[in-house]
Amino acid sequence: MRTIDLRGRELSRGDLQQLVPRAAVSAEQAVERVRPLVADVAERGEAALREQARDFDGVDGHALRVPAEAIAASLADCPPDVADALRELISRLRRASAAQVPQEQVTRLADGAEIRQRWQPVSRVGLYAPGGKAAYPSSVIMNAVAAQTAGVPGLALASPAQRDTGGLPHPAVLWAAALCGIDEVYAIGGAGAIAAFAHGVPQIGLEPVDVVTGPGNVFVAAAKRVVSGRVGIDSEAGTTEILVIADETADPGFVAADLISQAEHDEAAASVLVTDSTELAERVLAEVAQRAPRTRHADRVAAALGGPQSAVILVDDLATAARLSNAYGPEHLEIQTADDSAVLARITDAGAIFVGGYTPVSLGDYLAGSNHVLPTGGTARFSAGLGAHTFLRPQQIVSYDRAALARxxxxxxxxxxxxxxxxxxxxxxxxxxxxxxxxxx
Known part of the structure; x- marks a missing residue:
């Protein structure tokens, strides 16, 4: 990991935004590549989807709508400990997501004059689940439970067909669907799936949705951009990122392990440490050098930690560390300092915040009860992570009687x-x- 020394410099917010490390990613070329794919699905429906499955997934002749019995039967192959863990995740997430549903409020402006504020769920959501390098049942659950808690009555799931499963989506995706009670599942992947959600595919009974959510590669993100406006989208999610604010009291082994944990996601993942302690920085780098080669995805981790998006940043004090973090707007922010609450009080911009040495980001990925679908690429400065609120629209219901109108x-x-x-x-x-x-x- 490279080191960026910002000590002794007076830096504005704009300066910090320019100096923080970022992955060099451009979605423009991906948008131009997927635009004709989206248009083809809108025009030809099932025929276009089958051609794309053949060309991109190497699958042909499969059922695009997954039979309900195949979803239920998938659980027979789910390891019991994994099934129990997924059920625990669902339970915790439902409880935490319920707090994101506002109660109806009534404002009485005068006798006979009132405005009622209600939060109305969208009617139908399309959830995308990737199936490339890995399949993440936890991400399926994060999206599905948030929508269900909001009260969305219609939920459809799409995930790429797999050659080694007879054209079904990845088994782990089906486990999550079964445990969440989703019975409308499609073996459709990539940009075609996003297009199918936005435009509908009458030939297979797929009705258009109102909102599309779920992670995916750059082409899935680009397809979301293309259909945005026709449907709502959660975000154009980029690669994952972690920023750790730590001082001399932090455990360097904890910090190193957390930086590595996010680096294993992708070669473009960003791992950033911001500290006012040169001693801690040196100890963390030494821990990384020891731990990274021993992890399962060592090559991927090395690429991520060695990329331009990752760094150790030295600052004069923790107040500057907080300012830098706010300018960065990290997807995941960890605070490991002698006075975590003082640092937290200075934080305004982050997707999710993990406070203390025993609250690693990986806890949030699985069993914290928080949602792990979060804004990336600095968008936490103006947007929020996924939650029940993503699927709710505030509606004002105005009611005046004759006398109130006359006034x-x-x-x-x-x-x-x-x-x-x-x-x-x-x-x-x-x-x-x-x-x-x-x-x-």
Whole structure:
């Protein structure tokens, strides 16, 4: 890992945004590649999906809609300890997600005048689950449980067909679907799946959805960009990232293990340590050098830690560390310091925050109860992670009686006149014409 020394420098927020390490990723070429694939599915439906499955997944002649019995039967092959762990994940996530559903609120502005605020779930969600380098049942659950907790009545799942499973999605994806009670599953992958969700595929009974969520590669992210506007999307997720703020009191072994844990996801994963202690930095680097070669995905880890997106950053103090973190907007932020609460108080921008030496990011990936689908690439500065709220829309329900409307007629007429929209005012006055003996204009 390279070292970036920012000590002794007065840096603005803009300076910090320019200096923080980032992966060099451009989605523009991917967008141009997937745009015709999306258009083809919109135009030709099933035929286009079958051609794409043959060309990209090497699968032909399979059932695009997975039979319900195959979903249920998949659990027979799920190791009991894994099934128990997935059930525990579902239970914890349901409890934590419930806190993200706001209660209905009523604001009474005057007698007979009220606004009711309700949170209405979307009608239908399309969930994508990748099946390339790895299949993540935990990610299926994170998306599905959040939508279910929000009250979404319709949930469809798509994942690439696998050659060695007779055209079914990866077994781990089916385990998660079965445990979450999802019975509408499609063996469709990549950009074609996103297009199918957005436009629908009548030939296989796939109705269009309102929101598309779920992780995927750069082409899945690009397809989301193409269909955004026709449907809502969670985000154009990039590769994972972790930023650790630590001081001399942190355990260098803990910090090193956490940096490596995120690096094993992908060669472009970002692992960043920000510290005011040169001694800790040196000890962490020594721990990384010892641990990284021994891990299962050592080559992948080495590529990620050695890439431009990863670094150890030296700063003058923890206040600067917090400022740098806010400028970075990390997907995952860990705080391991002598006074974690003081550092946390300075943090405004992060996808999820893990406080203390015994709260590693990997806990959040699985059993913390929090959702691990989080904003990447600095987007945590303006967006939130996935949750029940992702699938809810606030709606204001306005109710005025006659007397309440009469009380605001004058101010409303003044505003309508000032904006040159007299018919707006007339729509109010029309309700009182008979009482005043007036005739409609």
């Amino acid at each position: 605001v007629e004058g101010p409303l007429l003044a505003l309508a006149g000032a904006e040159g929209l007299p018919a707006h005012g007339e729509a109010v006055s029309a309700r009182f014409e008979r009482d005043r003996g007036e005739e409609a204009p």
